[in-house]
Amino acid sequence: MKKNIINFVLLVISALVVSCNPTPDISDNMLDSGQVSYAIPDSLQKHLVSEYLSSPTSIQKNTPVIIAAHGYTATTFEWDELRHYADSAKTFYVSQVLLGGHGRSYADFKKATWEDWQSSVKEEYRKLDSLGFTKIYLAGSSTGAPLIINLLKSNFFAGYNARPKGIFLVDPIIVSSNKTLTMVGLLGPVLGYTTVELPTGEQGKWYVYRPQETLKELMKLIDLTRRDLEKGINLPDNLYVKVYKSKIDDVADPVSALLIYKGLKYDWTLYKSIDVEMVDSKLHVFTRLDGRDVVAAHDRMLQYKAFKEMEAKMKE
Amino acid sequence: MKKILVLLVAVMLLSPVAKAQTASTELGVGLRFQKTEKLYWENGVGLDYTSDFLLKKHIHLKMSYASSRFGSAMIGNAVRQDNILVGADWRFRPQKPLQIFAGLNTGFFHADMENSTFAVLPHNSLLLSGEAGLFYKFKFPLAASFSAGYNLITGNGVAGPGTLFPVFYQLSVLYYIKPEASSKR
Numbered sequence: 001m002k003k004n005i006i007n008f009v010l011l012v013i014s015a016l017v018v019s020c021n022p023t024p025d026i027s028d029n030m031l032d033s034g035q036v037s038y039a040i041p042d043s044l045q046k047h048l049v050s051e052y053l054s055s056p057t058s059i060q061k062n063t064p065v066i067i068a069a070h071g072y073t074a075t076t077f078e079w080d081e082l083r084h085y086a087d088s089a090k091t092f093y094v095s096q097v098l099l100g101g102h103g104r105s106y107a108d109f110k111k112a113t114w115e116d117w118q119s120s121v122k123e124e125y126r127k128l129d130s131l132g133f134t135k136i137y138l139a140g141s142s143t144g145a146p147l148i149i150n151l152l153k154s155n156f157f158a159g160y161n162a163r164p165k166g167i168f169l170v171d172p173i174i175v176s177s178n179k180t181l182t183m184v185g186l187l188g189p190v191l192g193y194t195t196v197e198l199p200t201g202e203q204g205k206w207y208v209y210r211p212q213e214t215l216k217e218l219m220k221l222i223d224l225t226r227r228d229l230e231k232g233i234n235l236p237d238n239l240y241v242k243v244y245k246s247k248i249d250d251v252a253d254p255v256s257a258l259l260i261y262k263g264l265k266y267d268w269t270l271y272k273s274i275d276v277e278m279v280d281s282k283l284h285v286f287t288r289l290d291g292r293d294v295v296a297a298h299d300r301m302l303q304y305k306a307f308k309e310m311e312a313k314m315k316e
Numbered sequence: 317m318k319k320i321l322v323l324l325v326a327v328m329l330l331s332p333v334a335k336a337q338t339a340s341t342e343l344g345v346g347l348r349f350q351k352t353e354k355l356y357w358e359n360g361v362g363l364d365y366t367s368d369f370l371l372k373k374h375i376h377l378k379m380s381y382a383s384s385r386f387g388s389a390m391i392g393n394a395v396r397q398d399n400i401l402v403g404a405d406w407r408f409r410p411q412k413p414l415q416i417f418a419g420l421n422t423g424f425f426h427a428d429m430e431n432s433t434f435a436v437l438p439h440n441s442l443l444l445s446g447e448a449g450l451f452y453k454f455k456f457p458l459a460a461s462f463s464a465g466y467n468l469i470t471g472n473g474v475a476g477p478g479t480l481f482p483v484f485y486q487l488s489v490l491y492y493i494k495p496e497a498s499s500k501r
Contacts (some may be wrong), residue, residue, distance in 0.1 A: 118336070177472040180481050182354040225353050230392040247436055248474050255427075255471075255478030258434045262393040275435050 024193055024209040026106055031075070034105030036073045036204050038098050042050030047076045047083075049095035050127035064092040064135040064165070064314040065128060069121050071173075072218050073196075073207040075103040078141055079286050080165050087309045092137075092314050097124050099144075101214075102207075110211040114221040117147045118147045119162060122156065129160040135313060137166045141285045142252055143218065144268060145172030146225035149260070152235070166240035168310055171285045175250035176219075184219050188212030191210045201291030228261025240313060241274040244286070244306055251284040279306075341367040344459060344490035350382045353483035356394050357387030362488050364459075366410075373410040376417070379404050379472070380488075395479050397427040401443060406452065417442040427477045441476045444468045447486075457492035 026032045037043070045051045047315050049065050066086075070078035076096035079189050083094040097120045101112020121138070128136055140148040148167060157163050180187070194210045235241065240263055245257035279286055279302055289295045348362040360382035366373045380401045388394035405419030423443040429435055449463025466487050471480035 048393050116434055131481065159406075175473070175478050177474070177478070179470045179472070182481055183483060220353070226355075230394050232393055250472070250474075252475035253471075253478035258395065258429065258431075258437070259393075261433070262395070277382060278433060278436055 001005050010177075012104060023105065024195070028207070030208050031103065031204055031304060032106035032109075032207050034107070037105070038103030043076070044098070044102075047096040047098065048124060048127075049093045049133075050131060052122055053093070054068045054131070056131055056133065060093075065095055065133050065136045065316075066092060066139050066168070066310070067095045067097060067124050067128070068120060068139040069097055069141070069144030070099060070102070070149055070213070071144055072117075073109075073210060074229050075104070075205050076206045077291070078285060079139070081288060081303065082139070082307055082310075083292060085311075086192055089311055091311055093122055095128070097121050099147075103250045106209055106211070108205065109207055110213050111215070112214070113219045114147070117143070117217075117221075118150065121147060121151070124158075129162045134162050135166065135312075135314070136162050136164050138164055139168040139170065139310070140172065141170040141287065142173050143221070145169040145260075146174060146221050149158050149225050149264070150221070151230070152264070153225075155202050163236065164239060166242070169241070169243045169260065170287050170306070171246055171249055171252050171314055172227065172243060172260060173223055174256035175253040176222065177253045178277070181215065182221055183213045184212065188189050188216055199291060199293045205291065226259060227261050232265075233264050235264055235266050235274070237244070237270060242309075242313070243274065243276045244279050245276065246281040246283055247287050248282040254278070270286065330465075337346075337439070340373075341365070342492060344457075344492045346490035347381045348382050348486055348488045350399075350484055350486040352481045353467060353485070355479060355481045356384045356397070358382040358384045358397070359386040360399075362490070364488075364490055366407075369425055374407055376405045376407055376419075378405065378419075378421075382486075392485070395427050396430070397477070397479055399426065399443060400424045401445075403447070413455075414452045415453070416449075416452055417450040417461070417463070418446070419438070421445045421447060425477060425480055426432075427479055437473060438471060438475065441471060441480055442469055443480075458481075459490045459492065461488045462486070465471050 015278050028035045053060055066208045066232065068079035068082060070076060074097050079094060083096060086092050086094045099115035100119045101109045139150050189212065191212055195210060196204055196208060198208060243260050245254055247254055257276050261274060264274050266272050281302055283299060287306055289299055289303055346362055348360050350358045360380060362378060364376055366376040383398040384394045385396050389396045401421045402424035403419050403421030405417040406414040408498040425443050427439045427441050428437035429437055437487045445467045447463050447465035449461055451459060451461040453459040453483040467480060467482050469476065470482050471477040486489045
């Protein structure tokens with residue numbers, strides 16, 4: 001009897017040890033495999049303004065550029081549609097940064113910190129500034145948003161000639177809709193990783209597997225940003241900020257918009273606050289539609305309206 | 317919800333009258349300090365009541381009000397939110413100074429959205445939580461309890477308020493205005 005109990009305990013311990021460090025089953029067609037990388041020079045050349053306009057003319061230097069940061073586990077494709085809009089409008093450029101650790105492989109992603117994710121945004125800003133671009137804007141979708149808010153908090157832009165003119169945040173995540181994320185420190189080591197189902201049109205563009213180490217980094221980033229917003233982040237007088245937030249969002253809790261609204265502050269003597277629009281959408285990152293299984297005309301209209309508004313703001 | 321509150325208050329206030337001749341009762345009031353995991357400090361006041369007729373003081377009835385207004389929102393830009401709780405605990409070793417307890421709470425949660433832009437977001441919810449911890453009763457009429465709790469109802473910003481998180485910790489310090497000995501024969 002005693003022997004049976006000891007065997008059972010050993011079995012449970014072994015199962016726990018195994019489950020604490022599981023390796024996902026990665027196939028070659030997944031982004032996780034490293035066979036499809038967005039970090040290769042060709043891709044960077046295609047997506048970064050600092051690469052494809054490395055010797056800008058004076059007209060180009062004075063054309064607005066949006067540095068667009070995508071969300072957790074995504075890639076540059078998240079801002080493809082804004083890029084297409086810009087290419088046809090010819091009134092601004094979109095520099096689609098690939099966040100550090102993203103678009104490479106499961107192993108690269110697993111070891112990257114949120115500071116690594118952010119580093120490519122900082123690098124592109126530094127390059128555009130040194131190339132002489134004068135009208136730099138930033139856009140962040142989902143996790144891209146707290147990465148940008150952190151740059152404001154850390155006074156990153158103070159050392160550059162070109163200060164950002166405006167910031168657009170689309171479905172920013174400060175609070176996760178799934179509250180289990182707050183327990184990732186406890187549950188993460190047991191889970192090892194989580195998996196997402198991708199529609200056919202989005203396969204190869206997202207990581208399928210989310211290592212618990214990266215979920216912890218995500219939690220660390222959004223918790224830090226929430227606390228920074230709680231303390232208050234002062235905005236430069238002439239920096240425009242607009243938050244677009246879907247009313248129904250199963251990834252980024254809509255209350256995130258309220259926390260940003262309360263936390264990003266202009267000097268009180270200006271009597272103004274940031275712009276927030278609660279968008280009548282059920283999509284997380286409603287500006288990214290291509291690849292989704294179902295897209296309604298209403299969604300296309302909301303996307304177009306947001307892009308048009310961004311363009312108008314940059315013309316002011 | 318209101319009915320439950322009224323019933324509990326009635327039990328707390330009237331039972332000492334009904335049982336005063338035979339039972340030993342205890343009534344403690346004090347402060348509650350609550351920290352939600354990855355969210356706010358929400359502080360307030362609490363009340364704890366027990367009597368011999370509540371299974372020889374194995375059962376404690378409690379009420380509390382905790383708000384970020386007296387915590388994170390007092391010194392920062394936290395969402396102003398209120399928790400009104402009623403509940404019952406089961407106390408192990410109720411006659412000893414150090415007691416272990418586990419219980420269930422229910423109540424009402426409200427978050428103040430402050431601006432009409434956010435009026436579309438859910439801001440009220442029923443509360444339902446389990447809680448377990450330690451309680452220590454000093455020789456003078458003071459007691460302290462520390463516990464961890466889990467909200468069984470949380471919010472995802474669509475079906476419930478987004479700032480209703482699952483895990484919380486609380487510390488209560490109670491002063492016994494009606495200590496054990498006062499109504500003993």
